Amino acid sequence: MPLVKAPSGAAAPGGGPARNTPNRDAVLADLTADTPDTRRAAARACRAFPDAVALIAKRLEEEEDTRVVEALVLNLVAIGGPAAAAALAPLLRSDRAGCRFAAAEALADMGPDALPFFDALIRDSDPQVRIMAAEIARGRVGGAVVQTLEHLLGMEEEINVCCAFIDVLAETGTADTAAVLTAVLDRLPEDQFLRFSVETALSRLPTD
């Protein structure tokens, strides 16, 4: 029979020797290595150093390889806490779209630790930041963000921001959200894309 049993040492996690804690300086230095594989390995290893969140977030701002970005984001979510959220929040202003979305995704996955930052970013003077902040509301930050989005939608002047809020509310809203959406159309009746967004959202909202 051509099937062979895998060596048990290689397949049994409990059977191998315990791994040493990685060398902090070497790992952090490897975050800027030339090869993506080395940077990704370092990005995975640096979870052992939760005090390095600022450095990890800085790498996220500069890193372009998707595989490394994913490892950095997962680290920041796993480390969690206000420090990690605080390190991620400024990245919503990054010039690089990949970085902005990675940071928003991480904050969305972070849960209640992201809430204070969401509350500030969703009221930012820069409409681009408000659009990215809306992405956080798709995540685990809690039901209160729906009320915040509904409240701010009632005052928002930028059409693109309105549409971003409506897009998220279509996923997260309740039956009560319908009245808020209808009110936006009454306030800004001329914009056809806004009308399309509202109608699409209304068709997706729960009805009871």
Next chain:
Amino acid sequence: MAMPRTGGPSQPDAVTDEEFARFCEFIYRRTGLSYGASKRYFIDRRILERVERSGVSSVQSYLALLRFDSTGRELEEIINSLTVNETYFWREEYQFACLANSILPEVVRTKRRGEPVRIWSLPCSTGEEPYSIAMWLLENWADVDQYDVEIIASDIDTQVLAAARQGLYDARSVQRLPKWVLDRYFERPTSDRWRIVDSLRSSIEFTRINASDRAQMAKMTDIDVIFCRNMLIYFDDVSRREVADSMYSSLRPGGFVCLGHSESMSRISPLFAVRRFADAIVYQRPAR
């Protein structure tokens, strides 16, 4: 190992909302398994069963036992009772056809002489999947004699791993198998039981792995194909991404992941490319 029941005051018959929430948070932290309110009845039943069997007097005491049990036995027991192990031989066999017809021919193109083909079944439950892979390859992959094929089978549940090693099945498990397959790969210890032949049982490496434990996952390396079907549906978004990240690291560049028919890696992680083969859609770690 269950502790003897101590008698004493009557056992609790309900789990409070707070206890339910604390339990779910604890299990999530340890395993990545995510349970919402829709699973309340299922979870409550399991907790109350374990309260009774472990001999503690309240759900609160049981939660303390779980948290501070340095042996990890009670955690293992409750995980065993929570995991779903419903499967059968040749389930979603189109993926095995894809493995033999498309995936492995591509995998072996870059193999050096003597380098094994490594296939990982995660989770393997009671063994139907890894044995199905083995039987399918022996019968359907033309090059099976040209390569050493290693099949590794892992699960978090120690009870199902023990059953998988034993390789003893009832009629429901083998219902999809043709008679000639049953005749070739099974023995009949009794009229209503089928046992995998020794030569096949001994060729599979069974090992316990908690998929949400990065350190355990990191020890699995150089894998060519991972079968990870109908497991990620029990995880929340973050845990799914973590497991996908670990699977990416375990795969060789160019290696493949097969998910359940209702699962999509594209909604979980940006790390994999979609590959559409004639028999199935699978996911691939890019070669470079």
